[in-house]
Amino acid sequence: MQTELCPILEQINSVDVDRIWKGLKSLEAFLESLSPAVRKYHRSGIVSNKLASFRALQENFQYNVASGLLKTYSLLASSSETINDIYFAKANFLFSGLLLIHPESRLLFGNEQNMALILSFLDPESGSYKENLGVSFVSLLIHILIKDVRNMRLFEKNNGCQILIHHLNVNPAEVSRNQDGGNVTKDQSTLHFKVIEFLILYLSDESELLALPNNAGVHSVSVREKADLFRPKFPGIDDLIESLNDLNSLRSAPYLG
Structure with missing residues (x-):
């Protein structure tokens, strides 16, 4: 091999x-x-x-x-x-x-430089920003952070919350001024759904994750504390969390049909 x-x-x-x-x-x-x-x-x-x-x-x-x-x-x-x-x-x-x-390779993102590298492609203020690849990079972030509280802390330390929420704030009309083609609004909607998928993962209680061996000794952050990280650029974060909780309740409710 x-x-x-x-x-x-x-x-x-x-x-x-x-x-x-x-x-x-x-x-x-x-x-x-x-x-x-x-x-x-x-x-x-x-x-x-x-x-x-x-x-x-x-x-x-x-x-x-x-x-x-x-x-x-x-x-x-x-x-x-x-x-x-x-x-x-x-x-x-x-x-x-x-x-x-090989989930153990997530350990590489315990290195601040590696986490910052991936986030740079989502950061509009970075020279590495990839405007057309938001869905692809948010999807990668989900794979990097899933079940890994240590990586979540590095994500936060590298301003990941405010970088990420920018993509939920973007107005499709604003995007269309910078791109050609008729799929701009559709592409932005797809990105919004991917960001929501990320937030469902990230804005979850960490208590069960702390029992995993890879998270031993990692500082836990509450959902409220996570919400505060988004608030400067996204004041409506509490309404969003309430909507996400309603969505999760619908998913877990028994089917009565």
Whole structure:
């Protein structure tokens, strides 16, 4: 398996954007080859030799794919070439899948620099801002923060709440002045729904999560304290939380039809 991963990692960490794309496509094929083993694990709890081998290699920095992908983002963001959004979208898709296969790679986002890097692509005040990839990067954030209170604290420390809520505040008419095409309002609505999905995850009580081994010793924050982080840019956060609670109540209510 090392012989498969080494050329992939070399390619996605190249300064040549064409080689990066080739590496991303190769990584996609590699992760797809693990899909049967992952499905088997979820069905039966049995870890195949191939999946076990991959997970073991991810504990070795030399073969850690998540570390390689983080470098890919930095290389693409700093490239002097014009980078097509599809590069970032593909990297986000692969990173999200990787975190499902190897959740321990979320530990990398306990590093403030790594968390700040991902948030920079959602920050309108950042030179790395990707206006058309909001849904893709918010989706990646969900995979980074899910069941990981430590990463939530780093997200907050890096101004993540105010960066994120900006995308719920944006007026579609304002966006249309900066973009062409008839799908602007639809795209913005899709982004709003993705931000709501993120908030359902983030604005949840953390008590059950603190029992997980990866969250041992992490400071917990109440839903009220989280709401206060959004308030400067989104005064209506309390109404939003009430709506989210109503939505969760509807989801958990028994079907009486």
